[in-house]
Amino acid sequence: MEFRGSSVYDQTDFFTNYMNRRNRKDSPxxxxxxxxxxxxxxxxxxxxxxxxGCGDASFGKELLQLGARHFTGVEGSEQMVEAARFNLLKLDATIHKETMESYQYPSDSYDLVTSRFAIHYVSDINRLFQNIYQTLKEDGKFVFSIQHPLTTSSFASKQAGDKRGNWIVDDYFRDGERKEPWINQVVVKYHRTIEQYFMALRQAGFTVVDLREGTPMREHFSSEEEFVRRQRIPVVLAFGCVK
Structure with a gap:
C-alpha cells in the first residue's frame, strides 16, 4: 500500500516510530x-x-515562546493535529485540519510562512508558491526546507535499509513521483531539481535571498560517527525568500 501526503502519519506504528526518530538529538x-x-x-x-505541514507543532510552540504574536498551523494528519493542539494548549495558536493544497489562504495575512520537510509531498508547487505569495504581507518572508533533490532522485540505495551505506543518484532530471520505502511503509514524494524549485519561486514573484544545502556542523551532533556519515551527501535543502 502507498501513502500520499500526510496520510502515512495516521498509521499508528508509523507515527510512533517516526516521532522516535524525529526526536533523536542527531536526527537530520x-x-x-x-x-x-x-x-x-x-x-x-x-x-x-x-x-x-506543521506536524505536532513543537516548532510552533518554540516560535511562540520566542516572541511570535500568533501561530497558525496547517496539518493533514489527524494524529498530528491532535498532538499539535495538545502542544499548543493555552497559547495564541490555531491549527487547521487541512492539507497545504486544500487550505484557503487569506490574502496579505502573515509576516512569515514556514514549512519544514513537507513540500516534497506536494505535486503542484507552482500553485502552492502562488498561494503562499498572496497570503504574505508586503516584505513577508517564506522560509522552507525539503529533502535534498540528490536524495529524492532515486531510492534504489534504500534496498539495503533505511540507514544507507552508499547513495545512488540517478534520474535526477526526470521529475515527478518517487516511491520511498520508509519505516516499513511506501510513501510517495515528488522529486524536482534545485533549478525547478528556484524557477517556481521566481515565477510566483519571490526574491530568493538565501539557499542552504545543510552543511553538517560538528557542534550540533553528539555522535562523531553520525557527524562523519552526514558529510557524505546533502540531505537538506532550504530556501529563504521575500515577497
Missing part, C-alpha cells in the same frame, strides 16, 4: 535542518506565522 531535523531554519527565519518578534 535536529542536527542539520533546525539550526538552518532558525538562522534563515531571523527575528520573529510580534510576527504572525503560518506553518505548512
Amino acid at each position: 531535523n535536529n542536527a542539520i535542518e533546525g539550526p538552518i531554519m532558525t538562522e534563515l527565519i531571523g527575528n520573529i518578534q510580534n510576527k504572525a506565522i503560518l506553518d505548512l
